[in-house]
Amino acid sequence: MFGSSTRTALAAASLLTVLGHKSAVMAQDNSNAVVVDGKTFVLNGDNVSYQFRVNETSGDLLSDHFGGSLDGSMFDAPPVEALGGWVGLNGRFRREFPDHGRGDFRIPAVRIRQSEGYTVTDLRYQSHDVIQGKPELPGLPATHGGEDDVTTLVVHMFDNYSSIAVDLSYSIFPKYDAIVRSANVTNKGTKNITVEALSSFSFDFPVEDLDMISLNGDWAREAHRQRRKVEYGTQGFGSSTGFSSHLHNPFLALAHPSTTESQGEAWGFSLVYTGSFSVDVEKGSQGLTRALIGLNPNQLSWQLGAGETLTSPECVAVYSDNGIGGMSRSLHRLYRNHLIKSKFAISDRPVLLNSWEGLYFDYNESTIYQLAEESATLGVKLFVMDDGWFGDKYPRTSDNAGLGDWTPNPERFPEGLSPLVQDVTDLKAGNTSTKMRFGIWVEPEMVNPNSSLYREHPDWALHAGPYPRTEQRNQLVLNLALPEVQDYIIKVIADLLDSSDISYVKWDFNRAMHETPSPSNDHAYMLGMYRVFDTLTTRFPDVLWEGCASGGGRFDPGVLEYFPQIWTSDDTDALERVTIQFGTSLAYPPSAMGAHLSAVPNAQTGRTIPVTFRGHVAMMGGSFGLELNPAELHEDEKAEVPGLIALAEKVNPIILTGDMYRLRLPEESNWPAALFISPDGAQAVLFYFQLRANVNHATPWIRLQGLDPQAKYTVDGKGPYSGANLMNMGLQYTFDSDFGSEVVFLERQ
Numbered sequence: 049m050f051g052s053s054t055r056t057a058l059a060a061a062s063l064l065t066v067l068g069h070k071s072a073v074m075a076q077d078n079s080n081a082v083v084v085d086g087k088t089f090v091l092n093g094d095n096v097s098y099q100f101r102v103n104e105t106s107g108d109l110l111s112d113h114f115g116g117s118l119d120g121s122m123f124d125a126p127p128v129e130a131l132g133g134w135v136g137l138n139g140r141f142r143r144e145f146p147d148h149g150r151g152d153f154r155i156p157a158v159r160i161r162q163s164e165g166y167t168v169t170d171l172r173y174q175s176h177d178v179i180q181g182k183p184e185l186p187g188l189p190a191t192h193g194g195e196d197d198v199t200t201l202v203v204h205m206f207d208n209y210s211s212i213a214v215d216l217s218y219s220i221f222p223k224y225d226a227i228v229r230s231a232n233v234t235n236k237g238t239k240n241i242t243v244e245a246l247s248s249f250s251f252d253f254p255v256e257d258l259d260m261i262s263l264n265g266d267w268a269r270e271a272h273r274q275r276r277k278v279e280y281g282t283q284g285f286g287s288s289t290g291f292s293s294h295l296h297n298p299f300l301a302l303a304h305p306s307t308t309e310s311q312g313e314a315w316g317f318s319l320v321y322t323g324s325f326s327v328d329v330e331k332g333s334q335g336l337t338r339a340l341i342g343l344n345p346n347q348l349s350w351q352l353g354a355g356e357t358l359t360s361p362e363c364v365a366v367y368s369d370n371g372i373g374g375m376s377r378s379l380h381r382l383y384r385n386h387l388i389k390s391k392f393a394i395s396d397r398p399v400l401l402n403s404w405e406g407l408y409f410d411y412n413e414s415t416i417y418q419l420a421e422e423s424a425t426l427g428v429k430l431f432v433m434d435d436g437w438f439g440d441k442y443p444r445t446s447d448n449a450g451l452g453d454w455t456p457n458p459e460r461f462p463e464g465l466s467p468l469v470q471d472v473t474d475l476k477a478g479n480t481s482t483k484m485r486f487g488i489w490v491e492p493e494m495v496n497p498n499s500s501l502y503r504e505h506p507d508w509a510l511h512a513g514p515y516p517r518t519e520q521r522n523q524l525v526l527n528l529a530l531p532e533v534q535d536y537i538i539k540v541i542a543d544l545l546d547s548s549d550i551s552y553v554k555w556d557f558n559r560a561m562h563e564t565p566s567p568s569n570d571h572a573y574m575l576g577m578y579r580v581f582d583t584l585t586t587r588f589p590d591v592l593w594e595g596c597a598s599g600g601g602r603f604d605p606g607v608l609e610y611f612p613q614i615w616t617s618d619d620t621d622a623l624e625r626v627t628i629q630f631g632t633s634l635a636y637p638p639s640a641m642g643a644h645l646s647a648v649p650n651a652q653t654g655r656t657i658p659v660t661f662r663g664h665v666a667m668m669g670g671s672f673g674l675e676l677n678p679a680e681l682h683e684d685e686k687a688e689v690p691g692l693i694a695l696a697e698k699v700n701p702i703i704l705t706g707d708m709y710r711l712r713l714p715e716e717s718n719w720p721a722a723l724f725i726s727p728d729g730a731q732a733v734l735f736y737f738q739l740r741a742n743v744n745h746a747t748p749w750i751r752l753q754g755l756d757p758q759a760k761y762t763v764d765g766k767g768p769y770s771g772a773n774l775m776n777m778g779l780q781y782t783f784d785s786d787f788g789s790e791v792v793f794l795e796r797q
């Protein structure tokens with residue numbers, strides 16, 4: 049039981065090394081979380097087993113199983129026969145970490161170009177370690193947990209021809225049926241090598257029909273769920289934008305064609321990364337389906353000198369036999385408890401008002417204060433001053449100047465921000481004694497050419513030699529791969545937060561990366577960005593940080609490690625939001641979603657929706673807020689807002705900590721509904737919507753899920769009714785017009 053290899057990253061966790069033991073070796077505390085029998089490895093969760101083995105002949109790793117629990121007796125799969133044809137054994141096996149160039153014609157998980165030019169590798173099992181707990185991932189966001197929460201298996205592989213070493217790390221969180229994998233490549237030779245492709249997770253499914261589910265969209269239309277059949281050949285998606293993007297989310301689900309929201313097997317793969325990524329699903333000639341998720345090979349080309357290592361981001365894989373909903377709930381729980389580090393992860397979030405859609409760039413010290421005052425009257429607890437407050441020589445009065453110069457606009461704020469912050473934080477929310485908090489918008493990774501920063505440091509902006517620097521929204525991206533840029537951002541933001549009582553930061557990012565100096569710059573940028581996030585959130589743990597990238601352009605687990613909430617979409621139309629928020633919840637906990645009640649007609653769609661429906665949709669997000677100018681509200685809307693705020697505050701603890709059941713989906717039904725159940729099962733809240741008026745047709749009953757069939761529940765004070773009746777028969781609500789909505793409370797007796 050001594051480590052054959054000790055690396056600093058392992059230092060925090062206790063190490064148990066097993067070198068080809070024949071007997072089963074159990075992990076200590078987590079009983080059978082990791083079982084090693086000879087050279088067969090099994091990871092066991094409460095309802096999942098994941099098994100792979102070393103092929104004794106080739107030293108390759110072969111996948112056996114990822115699905116429902118095995119009973120501990122190892123099953124020896126019959127050997128794969130080399131039949132006629134051009135696909136050799138490697139192409140017929142289910143390979144655990146498929147390398148390149150030895151007769152497996154499917155997409156590899158790793159491709160390395162050696163100095164001689166070839167890209168063949170022959171990675172064979174060497175040894176493994178079992179670690180109680182989970183080592184950190186150097187420089188990258190990662191799930192975390194103590195020795196009781198998680199056990200890690202590290203498999204060391206080595207290519208004798210090139211001296212390339214690969215460590216595959218598997219961490220099992222048994223309670224969440226989650227397996228987290230990452231890979232690192234170390235150049236143990238003397239010549240440079242280039243990592244051209246490196247997947248975080250790769251899994252070869254057996255021959256079975258599968259559907260793949262992904263989230264796609266665009267700006268202001270994020271997270272639209274797409275489900276399609278996996279066909280022979282390759283099908284995939286990814287981001288080459290330099291950020292995880294609105295276009296495709298770094299998330300993949302696979303499910304049997306018969307799997308529904310509440311029944312059947314589903315696998316979810318969620319990449320803990322904010323940069324360009326790639327998802328490939330390939331059904332090979334033999335009918336096996338390979339799923340790969342990781343860094344985008346087109347933006348990698350990562351050179352490793354002698355002794356250097358590249359660590360991949362990690363990918364969380366969850367398994368559920370309770371349908372797509374069960375898969376989502378596992379991810380939600382894991383992310384709430386073992387990813388998001390902020391102290392606000394599951395604590396009450398103040399109801400906020402954000403100035404953007406109310407005033408846009410058009411404000412000064414007194415008009416912004418008026419907005420804060422009006423918000424306080426309505427009961428808002430946090431006032432957020434969005435874009436438009438900064439820029440001295442190049443004032444930010446529109447989107448064509450100022451980014452990079454984080455000094456208050458002297459015309460708008462002659463004495464700086466402190467007097468405003470003081471005045472706002474002296475306000476009291478509604479009739480309470482709670483003091484208002486002050487929040488601010490920043491976009492520190494960007495620069496406008498119209499700025500002092502750009503005049504001083506034109507080389508800090510991303511550029512590729514002499515090529516024109518294409519502007520988007522009149523701005524360029526600072527190159528966070530450069531340490532001096534990271535240091536500058538850390539300093540200006542730290543100075544801003546030190547300068548006054550700012551308790552919330554909305555960190556925005558509003559364009560893609562175009563001309564980059566090299567393909568590998570994308571990943572180097574991410575490492576720099578994570579350093580900035582880590583430094584600032586560690587230094588300012590009491591600040592509530594919100595991520596944003598023109599809405600949900602960076603709604604990913606990488607951001608969530610540092611920022612507990614993300615602005616879900618720039619589309620604040622409540623009808624669109626139902627689809628976007630339900631879609632986002634496929635992979636991300638509702639606690640992470642920022643959602644605001646905005647004015648009508650809606651700024652993005654021109655649609656007019658009743659204030660109640662708008663409020664109800666927004667309070668399904670962990671961070672509920674208003675995004676409007678209260679002075680412009682109709683009287684009857686204004687009268688409703690305090691009640692909606694009170695309701696949002698009542699449901700918020702359940703939204704933040706509870707389990708979400710998507711009872712009916714907006715893309716499938718005119719009556720989408722979701723149930724949130726508190727962790728102890730004592731309280732639940734049902735959101736039930738009617739999108740369009742239903743003329744001369746019966747309204748369906750809504751059957752609840754996740755309740756205790758034996759227990760009795762009151763429903764908005766009525767009843768009690770048994771859990772069995774509520775789940776098997778359900779509830780019925782009727783509405784007489786478009787955009788009907790109900791928020792219903794259940795209490796267990």
Ligand code: GLA
Binds near residue numbers: 404435489596597615
């Ligand atoms: C982005 C954000 C918006 C707002 C504007 C300000 O679009 O998503 O919420 O902050 O920037 O410029």
